[in-house]
Amino acid sequence: MRELGALRRDASALDDAGYRHLPGLVTGHALVKLQQAFVDALSPNTGDPSWVVLQQRLLADPRVLGVGDAIRASVTDWVGPVVAHCGDICRVAQPGHVTRPHQDAAYSRREDALTVWVAVVDVPLHSGPLIVWPASHRLGLLDHGPGESGVTDARLTDSDWHGGALTAGDAIAFRALTVHASLPNNGSTPRLSVDYRYWPA
Numbered sequence: 001m002r003e004l005g006a007l008r009r010d011a012s013a014l015d016d017a018g019y020r021h022l023p024g025l026v027t028g029h030a031l032v033k034l035q036q037a038f039v040d041a042l043s044p045n046t047g048d049p050s051w052v053v054l055q056q057r058l059l060a061d062p063r064v065l066g067v068g069d070a071i072r073a074s075v076t077d078w079v080g081p082v083v084a085h086c087g088d089i090c091r092v093a094q095p096g097h098v099t100r101p102h103q104d105a106a107y108s109r110r111e112d113a114l115t116v117w118v119a120v121v122d123v124p125l126h127s128g129p130l131i132v133w134p135a136s137h138r139l140g141l142l143d144h145g146p147g148e149s150g151v152t153d154a155r156l157t158d159s160d161w162h163g164g165a166l167t168a169g170d171a172i173a174f175r176a177l178t179v180h181a182s183l184p185n186n187g188s189t190p191r192l193s194v195d196y197r198y199w200p201a
Contacts, residue, residue: 004131005162007172014078017162018137018178025074025171026067026118033063035168038120038192042092058090058194068196071116071171078173079114081201086113093128093191098184100150101133104197105141105176113176113199120192123166128185130172130193131163136179151179 007021014020026034041049041057049057058064065085072084087108093099105111123129133156136142142153156179163183166172174180185191 017134019132019174022171026169031169037061037063082198086199087197089195099182101181102150106144116173116196118171119166127187128183133179137175137177
């Protein structure tokens with residue numbers, strides 16, 4: 001992979017590049033409550049939750065749901081009326097984890113959806129932040145391998161990627177056809193994040 005290009009923040013990026021970087025989208029009490037929801041769900045007193053149990057705990061938590069509801073207003077400004085909580089996912093990416101390049105539309109079967117990925121903790125480069133292949137949404141739905149092997153398109157090897165270190169509360173909004181991945185988490189702590197997904201109303 002080439003050196004990462006800078007993430008775009010301009011309003012036209014969502015259409016031009018298929019994504020938009022939103023620094024500090026979640027701040028203040030909302031961010032603190034979101035972080036505490038993860039702490040509570042992962043508390044040693046609750047045991048080591050499976051993926052399903054973790055989703056059940058967090059996606060029923062008003063502190064998590066409230067952030068998604070608040071972001072919905074911004075998403076409506078960008079793309080028109082939307083329905084919130086359409087396949088939200090809370091992620092705990094352990095050290096060593098890497099997310100392969102993929103398009104959400106390959107799994108959700110919704111090419112018109114929008115995801116807003118929110119960093120719950122600071123994500124320096126060594127902790128595996130989200131990265132995106134700019135303008136890849138214009139390529140349509142690409143071939144994906146079995147399971148979580150991701151996109152098999154040969155153009156990946158020569159593509160430019162945008163990404164960078166992120167601060168807790170930063171977000172990246174991207175379209176369902178935008179190819180995205182993560183750098184490997186080479187740190188010593190989990191990377192915590194939430195995917196808030198929205199469908200046209």
